[in-house]
Amino acid sequence: MTTKYQILQLLEQSGGRLLSGGEIAERLSISRTAVWKQISALQQEGYQITAEPSKGYLLKDSEVISAYEIQKRLQTHTLGHDLRYFPVIDSTNTYAKNTPDLPDGAVVVASQQTNGIGRLSRKFYSPEKAGVYLSILLRPHMIAMADISTITLLAAVAVVDTVEQLTGVRPQIKWTNDVYMNRRKICGILTEASIEGESGMIQSIIVGIGINLYQSYEDFDPSIRDIAGSVLTETGKRIHPADYAAALIKNFEKYYVDGQFPKNKKEFLKIYRDALFFLGETVQVVSFKETYPAVAVDINEQGELVVRREDGCLVALNSGEISLKLQRK
Ligand code: BTN
Numbered sequence: 001m002t003t004k005y006q007i008l009q010l011l012e013q014s015g016g017r018l019l020s021g022g023e024i025a026e027r028l029s030i031s032r033t034a035v036w037k038q039i040s041a042l043q044q045e046g047y048q049i050t051a052e053p054s055k056g057y058l059l060k061d062s063e064v065i066s067a068y069e070i071q072k073r074l075q076t077h078t079l080g081h082d083l084r085y086f087p088v089i090d091s092t093n094t095y096a097k098n099t100p101d102l103p104d105g106a107v108v109v110a111s112q113q114t115n116g117i118g119r120l121s122r123k124f125y126s127p128e129k130a131g132v133y134l135s136i137l138l139r140p141h142m143i144a145m146a147d148i149s150t151i152t153l154l155a156a157v158a159v160v161d162t163v164e165q166l167t168g169v170r171p172q173i174k175w176t177n178d179v180y181m182n183r184r185k186i187c188g189i190l191t192e193a194s195i196e197g198e199s200g201m202i203q204s205i206i207v208g209i210g211i212n213l214y215q216s217y218e219d220f221d222p223s224i225r226d227i228a229g230s231v232l233t234e235t236g237k238r239i240h241p242a243d244y245a246a247a248l249i250k251n252f253e254k255y256y257v258d259g260q261f262p263k264n265k266k267e268f269l270k271i272y273r274d275a276l277f278f279l280g281e282t283v284q285v286v287s288f289k290e291t292y293p294a295v296a297v298d299i300n301e302q303g304e305l306v307v308r309r310e311d312g313c314l315v316a317l318n319s320g321e322i323s324l325k326l327q328r329k
Helices: 003-012 023-027 031-044 067-075 092-097 145-167 232-235 239-259 265-275
Strands: 049-052 055-061 083-089 107-113 131-138 170-173 179-180 186-193 202-212 282-286 293-299 305-309 314-317 321-327
Touching: 003 023, 003 031, 003 055, 023 031, 023 055, 031 049, 067 239, 067 293, 083 092, 092 107, 092 131, 092 186, 131 170, 131 239, 131 321, 145 179, 145 186, 145 202, 145 232, 145 239, 145 265, 170 265, 179 321, 186 232, 202 239, 265 293
Parallel strands: 083 107
Antiparallel strands: 049 055, 107 131, 131 202, 170 179, 179 186, 186 202, 282 293, 282 321, 293 305, 305 314
16 A cells, blocks of 8 residues: 555544654654655545644545545455556546557546537537546446347446435436436436457456436526436435545446346346336437337346337337437426
């Protein structure tokens, strides 16, 4: 561990007692100037460390998300052991796509994205200190194309479990993978697969997840203000962002690694179905060809949404280019 994080650890373990520069310097066998420099570096990372002249340093609660903060909380077997953290990045999905040496199970996390990507080439607004933005890179040995879209559903359920564990309130899912609370979207998921041209083999799957944690309604663009929310607006709970990141990675691992996906697909789809909130409602199905009203009926064994059109026909929708518009309540 670097000296900077050794100092942080000492401050964390001080139990609210001021630690003097001299004491830290002695315990780590470094100079007082080195202590002061590292404290400044920690403050720049966002740690709230107050310095009382001739008494010492005190660490206050700080909502810092970093590799150190996530790894400290991470209890996974494999996922996230290679963890790449960036205070600012264009997009964690883009980084994962452009970094060929990333191993299976690596996780890329950022505090802010300048070019966050959403589904259907939309932008995903990812301001600083407002949410958790992360991508999980998977390199499955053999996976059927049909199972790739189910991986996206795994991520949605992992988010639902995470928010419930941390706030006590269970969010719901809008097919395919938008996570909602009180009919406001609090999380978006974008899964991208890269396929080798010649062999058609899947090289990697990137599961990108963005959760809105702390925004107020006014923080959202007016175009989405009526339909977007954050965990804070919907539950009133403010939880450390690294708690979300670590629990989310763990919950994804539970379904993907521990559940030996796709062996658990059938049981998993039951859990997914139970988390959906609009079955039985009339929705607008929007594809690039047409838009039509239909009643959302069920999820089939492939994870497709079965809808009943107005003419009575049942149609199974594959996530592809289709989105659903809910009727306002
Ligand atoms: C959507 O709602 O349309 C999907 C949004 C997905 C956003 C996440 S944030 C982390 C990862 N990096 C990206 O650029 N996008 C995904």
